[in-house]
Amino acid sequence: xxxxxxxxxxxxxxxxxxxxxxxxxxxxxxxxxxxxxxxxxxxxxxxxxxxxxxxxxxxxxxxxxxxxxxxxxxxxxxxxxxxxxxxxxxxxxxxxxxxxxxxxxxxxxxxxxxxxxxxxxxxxxxxxxxxxxxxxxxx
Amino acid sequence: xxxxxxxxxxxxxxxxxxxxxxxxxxxxxxxxxxxxxxxxxxxxxxxxxxxxxxxxxxxxxxxxxxxxxxxxxxxxxxxxxxxxxxxxxxxxxxxxxxxxxxxxxxxxxxxxxxxxxxxxxxxxxxxxxxxxxxxxxxxxxxxxxxxxxxxxxxxxxxxxxxxxxxxxxxxxxxxxxxxxxxxxxxxxxxxxxxxxxxxxxxxxxxxxxxxxxxxxxxxxxxxxxxxxxxxxxx
Numbered sequence: 001x002x003x004x005x006x007x008x009x010x011x012x013x014x015x016x017x018x019x020x021x022x023x024x025x026x027x028x029x030x031x032x033x034x035x036x037x038x039x040x041x042x043x044x045x046x047x048x049x050x051x052x053x054x055x056x057x058x059x060x061x062x063x064x065x066x067x068x069x070x071x072x073x074x075x076x077x078x079x080x081x082x083x084x085x086x087x088x089x090x091x092x093x094x095x096x097x098x099x100x101x102x103x104x105x106x107x108x109x110x111x112x113x114x115x116x117x118x119x120x121x122x123x124x125x126x127x128x129x130x131x132x133x134x135x136x137x138x139x
Numbered sequence: 140x141x142x143x144x145x146x147x148x149x150x151x152x153x154x155x156x157x158x159x160x161x162x163x164x165x166x167x168x169x170x171x172x173x174x175x176x177x178x179x180x181x182x183x184x185x186x187x188x189x190x191x192x193x194x195x196x197x198x199x200x201x202x203x204x205x206x207x208x209x210x211x212x213x214x215x216x217x218x219x220x221x222x223x224x225x226x227x228x229x230x231x232x233x234x235x236x237x238x239x240x241x242x243x244x245x246x247x248x249x250x251x252x253x254x255x256x257x258x259x260x261x262x263x264x265x266x267x268x269x270x271x272x273x274x275x276x277x278x279x280x281x282x283x284x285x286x287x288x289x290x291x292x293x294x295x296x297x298x299x300x301x302x303x304x305x306x307x308x309x310x311x312x313x314x315x316x317x318x319x320x321x322x323x324x325x326x327x328x329x330x331x332x333x334x335x336x337x338x339x340x341x342x343x344x345x346x347x348x349x350x351x352x353x354x355x356x357x358x359x360x361x362x363x364x365x366x367x368x369x370x371x372x373x
Contacts, residue, residue: 049179052186056193091183094148095191133193 006126008035008119009059011046013077016067019109024116031116032123042066042074043081043104048088051102055092060126061101063118068106078106098129140169140260141233142267143176143253145184151229152191154250158226160200161188163252164218164240166209166232173267175253176231178205184231184252209236215243223247258289275345275352281333283324288341291317296338 012018018039024031036059040046043066054062064085066078082104089099103122107114145151155161163181171177185203192199204221206214209232215222222228222240227248230237234255241249259267272289278296279286288294292310299318302309306319325331343349361369 047179049182049186052183052190056186056190091148091187092190095152095187095194096149097190097194132190 004131005034006032006123007058007060007131008032008122008126009054009062010035010037010065010119010122011040011043011050011062012037012065013043013067013073013081014039014041015073016071016107016109017043017065020065020107020111020115023109023112024114027112029112029116031119035119035123042072042077044074044077044079046081046084048084048091051085051088052091055097055101055132058131060129060131061103061122063102063122064104065115065118066104066106068108071108078104097132100125101129101132140172140258141235141255142173142257142259142269143170143233143255145175145180145231145253146251148184148187148191151184151252152188155188155199155227155229156197158199158248160225161202161227161229162218162221162225163188163201163203163229163231164209164222164236165203165205166207166236167205168208168210168232170232170236170253171205173259173261174265176233176236181205181231209233210239212239212243215240219244222249273346274341274343276342278338281336281338282321283328283330283333285317285321285324287317287321290320296341298334 012021021037043064046064051062051064064081066081067073069078069082072078085102085104088102092102093099103125105114105118107118163185165171165176165178165181167177171180174180181203185201188199188201202221202225204218206218208214209230222244227250228240229250229252230240231252233253234251237249237251240247257267257269258271258273259269262268270289271286274288277286287296291299292308292314293300295318299316300309303316303318306316308314308316322331322334325333345352
C-alpha cells in the first residue's frame with residue numbers, strides 16, 4: 001500500500017512570501033510538491049476562519065507565510081497574520097487538537113532556502129500527527 | 140456597549156453534546172463590535188466545533204447564522220424556522236439575546252455561547268473597560284464625567300479610600316484610582332469645589348438590588364387598540 005501523502009495548506013502573501021517561493025523554484029531547490037499553496041494579497045488578509053476551514057476540509061497542517069515583520073510590504077500585515085494564527089492555535093488547543101498543526105512563518109524574498117525548510121517542517125508535523133480524522137473514518 | 144467573551148470551547152461542547160441538530164446564532168450588535176459573537180466568530184466557532192466533532196467521532200449538525208439584534212423579537216422572528224428546526228440553539232449574543240430567544244420559544248432549548256461581561260468602552264483595539272454598572276441613578280455630572288460606582292473598586296462616593304496610593308487603586312495597582320482621575324478632571328474643568336460636596340448615601344433601589352428593573356416610556360407603548368391592529372397584520 002502506498003504511503004499516505006500529508007495534506008499541508010500554505011497561505012502565502014503575494015509579496016515576500018510568494019517571492020520566496022518563486023526564488024526557491026528558480027534556484028532549483030526541492031520541496032514537497034504535495035503542499036497546496038493559496039496566495040493572498042497579504043497575511044493580514046488571512047482570517048482564522050480560512051485556517052479552520054482548511055483543517056475542517058481535510059488539511060493535516062496549515063501554515064501562513066508572510067513578509068518579515070519589520071519589512072512587511074503592508075507594514076503590519078504579517079503581524080496581523082501572526083496574531084490570527086495565534087488565536088486559531090488557542091482555539092485548537094481548547095478543542096484538544098494539536099496547536100502545532102498551524103504555524104506562522106516569515107521569510108525575506110531573497111531567502112531561497114526558507115520555503116523548502118518551512119514545507120519540510122510542516123510536512124513533518126502533518127506526518128507526525130496524521131489526519132485529524134483517521135483515514136477510512138471520514139465523518 | 141455590552142462586552143462579552145466566548146465560553147471555553149470545552150464548556151460549549153459539553154453543553155451541546157446530547158443534541159443532534161444545533162443552530163448557532165450570532166448578533167451584529169455589541170457582541171460583533173467586541174469580536175465575541177458576530178458573523179466571523181459564529182463561523183469560526185461552527186468550524187472549530189465541526190473539527191472537534193470529527194476528531195471525537197461525534198455526529199452533530201451545525202448551522203451558523205447571524206441576526207441584526209438578537210435582543211429584539213422582530214429580528215429573531217426572521218430566523219424562527221431555523222431555531223425551531225433544531226434541537227438546541229446556541230446563542231452567540233449577550234445574555235439578553237439568549238433570553239429573548241428563550242422567552243419567545245420557551246419549549247425550545249437556548250444555551251449561551253458567551254459569558255456576558257460588562258458595560259464597557261473600547262479603550263484601544265482589543266481592549267474594553269467597564270465604565271458603567273447601570274446603577275439607575277447617574278451622578279457623573281458631579282464627578283467630572285467619571286463614574287465612581289463603576290470605576291472605583293469600592294464604589295466610593297466621597298473621595299478615595301485609605302488604600303489608594305500614588306494615584307493607583309490598591310485592588311489593582313495597574314488601575315488608576317477613580318478618585319484621582321475625578322480630582323484631575325474637576326481641576327481641569329475649574330470645578331474642584333465639587334469634590335468638597337458631600338454625596339449622601341446612595342439609594343440603591345434604582346439598581347439591581349431592587350430586583351428586576353423595567354424602563355417604560357409611555358408615549359412609545361402601544362394602546363390595546365394598536366396592539367390588536369398589529370396582531371391582525373401579523
